[in-house]
Amino acid sequence: MTDQGLDRRAFVGDLVAACLAAGGPVLLGAIRMAEGQAPAGAGAGYDPADHYYGMGIDVAKCIGCARCVAACKAENDVPPGPHHFNTWIERYVLRAGGEVDVDSPNGGLDGFPPLEGVGDILRTFFVPKLCNHCANPPCVQVCPVGATFITPDGVVLVDDQYCIGCRYCIQACPYGARYMHPEKHVAGKCTFCYHRLVKGLVPACVEVCPTGARVFGEVEKQPTPLARFLRFNDIQVLKPNLNTKPKAYYANLDGEVR
């Protein structure tokens, strides 16, 4: 078939030329990327490489007032309502028969209903929960697009402009610390108040805790409140068998807490 006016050789030649013309800038871009740019750091005067954050939680000091929950919702614009929490308070009730009741009505924000069957309660206490900011986070592993990540300072964050809302990380988190944001339709979670950390402030929940049940600071540097907390308490983490290496360190934690 020679009556097409454009033979195969000429067509392929034109195609190559067109592709090169179109791809030239991209090639230049790729070269620029390979040379490497200055990493887009977090803020002026703040070097993430200098820090590695964790949180200590003393269960024996928690009074279940849920001021942390309220502060977190205010600071981070977490949607109101009972299913979206960056941090929440659980009430554990250990009974004589061996059963363990756990409840967290609206995250503890509205208080806790009176206990039933008071006679057979062995022990009851409050446990603040939040994202454990694992050093080996399953949620980051499963993200198909790289929208959730762990920063050099050890904080697990969600890129809410890049998240595709597939909910895979919500399934993967063993601590139930993630939720679907009802308006943005992306995964939401605790950020350790990263916007406060870069300004030298502590997370809002730590700021407002009236009994000092939450301690925030550097995991690895020595003269910090958290280092002191870790040294003077018997420390447990949640679900250590999963090898997630959490950085939420609990003191005075009962073995029944999951």
Added chain:
Amino acid sequence: MPQQVPRLLAVFAIAAAGLLLARGVLIPDTFGDLGHYRAAAVDSIAARPVKYAGRQVCGACHVDVEAQQVAGNHRGVSCEVCHAPAAWHASDPMSGKPAINRKRDLCVVCHAFNPSRPTGFPQIDSLVHNPRLPCIGCHTPHAPVPPETPRECGACHGGIARQKAVSPHANLECTTCHDAPQAHRDNPRAHRPTKPAERAFCGACHAGMAPEGPIPQIALESHGQPNLCWQCHYPHYPETSR
């Protein structure tokens, strides 16, 4: 060079160019700078606004309150726990004052009795402990201490106070009918308050006024002689039917 090689090279070149083009279009700008994520996302998260200023910022201006607070039992309580997030006030103090809830329901968030709270944390039963009164009437919120002697009768006589609070006598002070000496607060059993000893005391309101008014009226001379009124009627929760 065999004839196929340049053609194959051309095909590879097209594929490589297509790949780079797709990569340039699909991968965001700063992706991969720090790791397998958009480095710009860290910046945008770090740029979110701060709502809680922190107690150092509050103390920079409110020096007197801070001095009082750090010496008292509420030294661990950050200002914004009760006063609500106030970074807006710290950045522009002239723009207004943070609201504060002065009512009882703010304090009981922490101080209501709850068996799950740690032993030793100061807790009260809100229904029994001076019902309906604001806590700040007796306790200074910036440096609270328990009052040494009760100021209100209901601190001890909570059952009576609760009952009276919902009765027609709710607006009467305890001291309207009882003369409680100051010594009763320090040593309650040795110094008893008085009770009305005459029928005419109740009669001041309940005898001789207009019979159609809101206060029940009786004929003092013929009604229930010779008993005192409170021997038949419970004055802290008197019957309401006429």
